[in-house]
Amino acid sequence: MEATIEVTGLRKRFGPTVALDGMTFTVTPGKVTGFVGPNGAGKSTTMRAILGLDSVDAGHALVGGRPYRTLRHPLRQVGSLLDAGALQPARTGRNHLLWLAHSQGLGARRVDEVVGQVGLASAIRRRAGSYSLGMRQRLGIAAALLGDPPVLVLDEPVNGMDPEGIRWMRGFLRSLAAEGRAVLVSSHLMSELQDTADHVVIVGRGKVIADVSVADLIESASGDRITLLTTARTQAMTVLAHAGATVAVTGADTLTVSGLSGERVVAVLGENAVPFSEVSAHRASLEEAYMELTRDAVEFHAAVAEEAAR
Amino acid sequence: MTMTTYRSEAPPARDGFGQLLRAEWTKFRTVRGWVIGLVAAALVIVLIGLFGAAASNFSCAGPEGRSCAASTPPVGPDGEPVNDRFYLAHQSLSGDGSITARLTSLTTVSSSDNQKTEPEPWTKAGIIIKESTTPGSAYAALAVTGGHGVRMQHNYTGDIAGTVSTKPSWLRLTRSGDTITGHESTDGTDWHLVGTVSLPGLPSTVRAGLFAASPHHEVITESFVSTSATSYPTLATAEFDRIDLQGTWPDTGWTGDSIGDRAGGGPGGGAEPPVGFDETGDGVTVSGAGNIAPIVAGRGGLGKTIESSLVGAFAGLIAVIVVAATFMTSEYRRGLIRTSLAASPRRGRVLAAKAVVIGAVTFVTGLAAAVIAVPLVGAVERDKGHFMFPVPTATEVRVVVGTAALLAVAAVFSLAVGTVLRRSAGAVTVVIVAIVLPYILAIASVLPSGPSDWLLRVTPAAAFAVQQSVPEYAQVTASYAPADGYFPLTPLAGFAVLCGYTALALGVATFVLRRRDA
Numbered sequence: 001m002e003a004t005i006e007v008t009g010l011r012k013r014f015g016p017t018v019a020l021d022g023m024t025f026t027v028t029p030g031k032v033t034g035f036v037g038p039n040g041a042g043k044s045t046t047m048r049a050i051l052g053l054d055s056v057d058a059g060h061a062l063v064g065g066r067p068y069r070t071l072r073h074p075l076r077q078v079g080s081l082l083d084a085g086a087l088q089p090a091r092t093g094r095n096h097l098l099w100l101a102h103s104q105g106l107g108a109r110r111v112d113e114v115v116g117q118v119g120l121a122s123a124i125r126r127r128a129g130s131y132s133l134g135m136r137q138r139l140g141i142a143a144a145l146l147g148d149p150p151v152l153v154l155d156e157p158v159n160g161m162d163p164e165g166i167r168w169m170r171g172f173l174r175s176l177a178a179e180g181r182a183v184l185v186s187s188h189l190m191s192e193l194q195d196t197a198d199h200v201v202i203v204g205r206g207k208v209i210a211d212v213s214v215a216d217l218i219e220s221a222s223g224d225r226i227t228l229l230t231t232a233r234t235q236a237m238t239v240l241a242h243a244g245a246t247v248a249v250t251g252a253d254t255l256t257v258s259g260l261s262g263e264r265v266v267a268v269l270g271e272n273a274v275p276f277s278e279v280s281a282h283r284a285s286l287e288e289a290y291m292e293l294t295r296d297a298v299e300f301h302a303a304v305a306e307e308a309a310r
Numbered sequence: 311m312t313m314t315t316y317r318s319e320a321p322p323a324r325d326g327f328g329q330l331l332r333a334e335w336t337k338f339r340t341v342r343g344w345v346i347g348l349v350a351a352a353l354v355i356v357l358i359g360l361f362g363a364a365a366s367n368f369s370c371a372g373p374e375g376r377s378c379a380a381s382t383p384p385v386g387p388d389g390e391p392v393n394d395r396f397y398l399a400h401q402s403l404s405g406d407g408s409i410t411a412r413l414t415s416l417t418t419v420s421s422s423d424n425q426k427t428e429p430e431p432w433t434k435a436g437i438i439i440k441e442s443t444t445p446g447s448a449y450a451a452l453a454v455t456g457g458h459g460v461r462m463q464h465n466y467t468g469d470i471a472g473t474v475s476t477k478p479s480w481l482r483l484t485r486s487g488d489t490i491t492g493h494e495s496t497d498g499t500d501w502h503l504v505g506t507v508s509l510p511g512l513p514s515t516v517r518a519g520l521f522a523a524s525p526h527h528e529v530i531t532e533s534f535v536s537t538s539a540t541s542y543p544t545l546a547t548a549e550f551d552r553i554d555l556q557g558t559w560p561d562t563g564w565t566g567d568s569i570g571d572r573a574g575g576g577p578g579g580g581a582e583p584p585v586g587f588d589e590t591g592d593g594v595t596v597s598g599a600g601n602i603a604p605i606v607a608g609r610g611g612l613g614k615t616i617e618s619s620l621v622g623a624f625a626g627l628i629a630v631i632v633v634a635a636t637f638m639t640s641e642y643r644r645g646l647i648r649t650s651l652a653a654s655p656r657r658g659r660v661l662a663a664k665a666v667v668i669g670a671v672t673f674v675t676g677l678a679a680a681v682i683a684v685p686l687v688g689a690v691e692r693d694k695g696h697f698m699f700p701v702p703t704a705t706e707v708r709v710v711v712g713t714a715a716l717l718a719v720a721a722v723f724s725l726a727v728g729t730v731l732r733r734s735a736g737a738v739t740v741v742i743v744a745i746v747l748p749y750i751l752a753i754a755s756v757l758p759s760g761p762s763d764w765l766l767r768v769t770p771a772a773a774f775a776v777q778q779s780v781p782e783y784a785q786v787t788a789s790y791a792p793a794d795g796y797f798p799l800t801p802l803a804g805f806a807v808l809c810g811y812t813a814l815a816l817g818v819a820t821f822v823l824r825r826r827d828a
């Protein structure tokens with residue numbers, strides 16, 4: 001099976017709410033693809049549509065070129081974690097994995113393997129009702145891995161995890177992708193995906209706003225801006241503005257300069273004998289890039305809504 | 311950079327319904343509450359049966375304060391408890407032969423006021439050939455009845471209708487070996503065959519003669535929540551003439567015997583009707599009370615049926631309903647249904663697997679409970695002095711297996727309703743109202759028998775008919791109401807009603823499960 005997810009033109013309404021509005025993107029193997037958007041953007045709905053759980057009004061979602069509902073042993077092709085709390089509290093974690101394994105023709109040995117992989121061996125024979133949120137997330141990851149699938153669909157897997165757990169999850173997801181799997185991970189916080197995602201699909205109001213590699217995204221958000229470290233802040237601002245640059249204060253000793261190249265900045269400062277300690281190309285954080293993009297999206301939507309109201 | 315797509319090393323496996331069954335079985339057995347619930351269902355069935363038997367007490371005062379407890383009724387040739395009380399004017403008949411008589415009148419008086427009354431429908435008088443005068447012995451009789459014309463009856467349960475209903479009626483019984491043949495006539499010349507019956511092992515010398523019997527008059531008044539019955543003995547008097555005996559009749563005259571009468575008069579005490587016989591010219595007049603018929607199970611009787619050991623089934627059913635509904639609704643409670651349907655996207659098969667698992671475990675539970683309860687409760691009841699209505703092994707198996715099947719199908723019904731409603735409280739309420747409530751209303755004498763019968767025809771509770779072990783007898787007047795253990799539908803038809811409801815519920819459940827977002 002081709003380890004891809006193709007989502008094409010998904011539309012879905014819940015009564016008056018438009019949850020999906022032409023959602024289209026592709027998840028390719030060997031990468032962690034972040035699926036990011038604010039609350040209510042339609043991430044979970046898209047994932048349920050991919051897994052054949054929710055029907056859609058239009059469009060289709062294919063896994064390895066086939067609709068999920070036609071897969072014979074789906075967990076051997078797609079591992080998923082939608083809601084870590086979806087457990088029968090009276091059943092032990094191990095028995096939860098056991099019935100799932102049985103449904104795919106797998107045995108108890110495979111259960112013990114995935115339990116080891118997620119580091120839950122010590123708690124696995126306890127009632128799932130007694131698990132902490134982080135333990136439930138690990139159990140959910142174990143369930144997703146049961147069938148050793150080439151595709152993984154995970155809805156906010158680090159939600160509720162402590163920093164140590166988040167670090168573990170990042171490394172784990174990266175190693176899964178490094179094995180050649182396609183990994184789709186949703187989050188409503190871009191920062192959660194920093195150092196994890198290779199690619200991001202940014203969504204808002206049921207459609208894709210940006211579908212870019214993380215490297216490209218950061219580069220475009222950084223623009224041609226320059227970060228300047230100087231103790232003579234006021235003096236620097238004056239001379240740079242005279243030279244035609246736009247200058248913003250971003251810290252006590254930090255200025256962000258745009259409209260001038262690095263060489264011109266150094267030259268202008270030298271000509272006017274303004275002291276500075278560092279001139280460097282500005283590098284945006286993923287969060288910054290994301291904020292910039294979603295701000296545009298919100299404005300765009302506001303304009304559309306105004307038009308529609310007329 | 312080119313990336314090679316991930317390939318799993320897991321061996322390919324066959325995709326089968328068996329895997330789904332195994333998964334659902336693992337789900338079931340790993341929730342302790344469900345397992346405990348079913349064990350409790352089995353226990354409650356056995357314990358309610360035992361409690362009912364242990365608490366049952368009857369007192370019955372005979373004449374002069376003698377107790378009639380522990381008096382077991384006579385047993386007919388086929389092992390069933392019978393009434394065999396009537397007045398007989400008899401002679402002995404050796405070898406083959408025949409008896410012919412003309413019945414000219416049949417009248418009845420009520421013992422309560424000695425006034426003439428309408429004969430009871432099954433008041434009967436006529437001629438009889440009987441193995442001996444011992445109650446319960448084999449016989450064949452040809453009789454004129456109060457309301458059902460000429461009947462040929464034998465060995466308590468056999469009943470063949472004749473055609474003559476006018477009086478005088480000519481009657482003839484002919485013995486040839488084990489075979490007795492009955493003929494009727496309106497004029498004594500033109501004879502019509504009523505029936506031929508076989509009395510296996512009939513001795514060569516038998517008693518033959520003229521008899522009269524009339525059952526108690528019973529009036530049952532039913533109203534909401536209460537039933538009252540009044541009952542008094544009646545006495546039938548029959549006049550015979552043109553008596554013709556063929557064959558070897560060694561006695562010189564008639565001997566009168568009140569068959570089946572306990573010394574000093576029968577139960578009921580007080581004014582027993584004056585029974586006896588009288589010879590007048592070529593005629594004989596016989597007066598008798600009682601009945602020759604199988605004993606019918608019912609509310610007031612001392613006899614116990616095997617299904618009375620399973621009265622706890624309804625309580626066990628409640629536990630089964632709760633477990634089966636929760637088996638499905640718990641998946642919705644926490645969104646586990648999404649995990650289940652992601653693991654097996656063919657939703658109809660998930661429901662089917664769940665139905666098979668809950669049906670099978672409930673069936674085994676019910677079977678275990680019934681197999682334990684029937685002999686155990688029966689032993690307690692016998693110990694208490696009740697007699698048991700014997701039933702053929704096939705019937706006993708049907709009652710036991712049928713009770714288990716009833717529980718199993720009801721569990722599947724509950725599962726289906728749980729799928730549709732997705733809430734355990736709602737599903738449990740609906741199923742209890744559909745099955746348990748009608749059964750209790752009908753069985754516990756809460757409703758009169760008309761509405762009770764109706765409930766047990768149209769609701770899934772009709773399936774309790776699988777528990778009825780004793781037949782209705784057309785030749786015995788009795789209250790064949792649900793409260794007496796008689797169901798309006800046959801076991802198979804009643805069970806089919808439940809199956810129909812279950813199939814419908816499963817159909818709706820499959821439809822909504824396929825259509826709904828999980």
Ligand SMILES: Nc1ncnc2c1ncn2[C@@H]1O[C@H](COP(=O)(O)OP(=O)(O)OP(=O)(O)O)[C@@H](O)[C@H]1O
Pocket residue numbers: 014017018019037038039040041042043044045046187188
């Ligand atoms: N079952 C449902 N019934 C009605 N509305 C729904 C349902 N599921 C989702 N929605 C609506 O669809 C929209 C998209 O919801 P969805 O849960 O997919 O968002 P999300 O991106 O996962 O958000 P979050 O980050 O909060 O998890 C929301 O407006 C939500 O209210």
Ligand SMILES: [Mg+2]
Pocket residue numbers: 043044045155
């Ligand atoms: Mg969500």
